[in-house]
Amino acid sequence: MRIAAEFGCGPLAERIGLSEFESFDAPHDGLPGKVRLIAGAMSSKPSSSQIDIAAARLRSLAMATPDGELLGSEDDVIGSLGVSRITARQAARLLEREGVLTVKRGKHGGYFAARPSGDMIETVVCSYMNTLGLSTKHTGMVATSLWIEALREAAGAERAAALAMVDELSPLFEDLDPEATLEEVSKLEQRMRAAVFKLIDGAYIDLIFRINAAFARQRLTGWTEQLDADLHRRFVRKWKAAKLMELEGIADGNVLQAVTAAMHERSLWVGRGGGKWKDEPAVERVIAENSLR
Template sequence: MEKKSSGNRLVTESADHLRDLILARPAGEQIGSLSEVAAELGVGIVTVQQAARILEHEGLLSVKRGPGGGYYGARPDHEAIERAFATYMRVHNIGYREAFELTVLLDCDIICAAARELPKTQLGVISRLIERLDNIENAEDCIRFENDFRESLFELFERPLLELLSHVAMQLYTAQSDPAIFAQAVPLQEWKQGRRRILDAIHCRDEELANFEAHRFRRMVLRWSTA
């Protein structure tokens, strides 16, 4: 039993080392042949093969055979990660409402970045979002707006964690297909007023005001979630 445990630990450590090698290089670059990787890690060929299977499952490694073959670094498919994350949350009974709350908690950073760095040529995007608020009448409209609001900012600013969580939240909502989940958590008029104040601050390119309004909206969400 102790020998088996030691072997498993060696495979895990080798996988960790190999993962570091892959992430330190551009996707698609050759890491080395089986024997070269074994020499790099200081372990046997069988251990490398077992570690490689772990990283293949993670989407970080591909194996090519024949001339020029060997181990090549890769990057996981975004949609696969989102599906896995959404499944994990559903297994642990984390629903759309909780995912939405977490997303809003992470919003402050990208909202401030938008107010600080938004190019003048993109102000029309914010103006159109402000105009849409007048036509929002129900929870379905709110959810679509929340998604479009963030997608508009993701196109301008890279925030991978927030983008992942936002996409997962939409997957959870789609899976549950119940607008009442949002309606029960968020009073419509308060939500519209909060989002309008944030968008106005971004449009004015007032970072201090945007930060204030983003945190005020976050406090409202926390109040809704604990009511």
């Protein structure tokens, strides 16, 4: 009714004018004069900078609100942002794509805070990396560098926390069955990775590592291919020894040992992913090139 009063028209003309405004590309010729006046006056498209500013404000509101809680109705949000309805809606679409906002329509609708999941980010980024045709050579280098630096930092971490982590993990590796499946090995790898990243407060490193590892799994079939039983036992044995040396280096605060073991351990995974574990000479070559003296 505010617009109707301003333009001296009835509520029906206001509703038609607002409908034309919401679809701002619609032609206004042929509409009744007062409706055309409303639609034309309101149909200026918001600029990118206006939308970006509104999105930044709305993002701040969403991130300051617990996941799943209501920010308010659409009118509430428009009032908080001080923008037009179309600008608010376009800003909301941007945030929905980011995963930080959910918009629900209807009687119990409104704008709700949301949080993007790590799995969602991993999936989206991996898909984008595939469209770029990136090489696993470079993503593997990044993952290896991240793990090495994480172990370097872990070896220098606060002693009580580092020793507690080592005490928790060491028995799991010591008791690992030589016949452990690749799935069991991978789960233990992920458990240690999570513990190390928690020790060094490395949530960002964890995210990048997960993305690169997921991309490598998609592109390198060697990660999941079954090896000959003897070759698999060799892989498990070398991997187990490398992990125990990593943990020992962390426990002793020995950066050189932790980093050297990390380089060796990563080479075993890279070798498997790249198919180097498919034949006996290759296995012996990987062991010889990366054995710890």
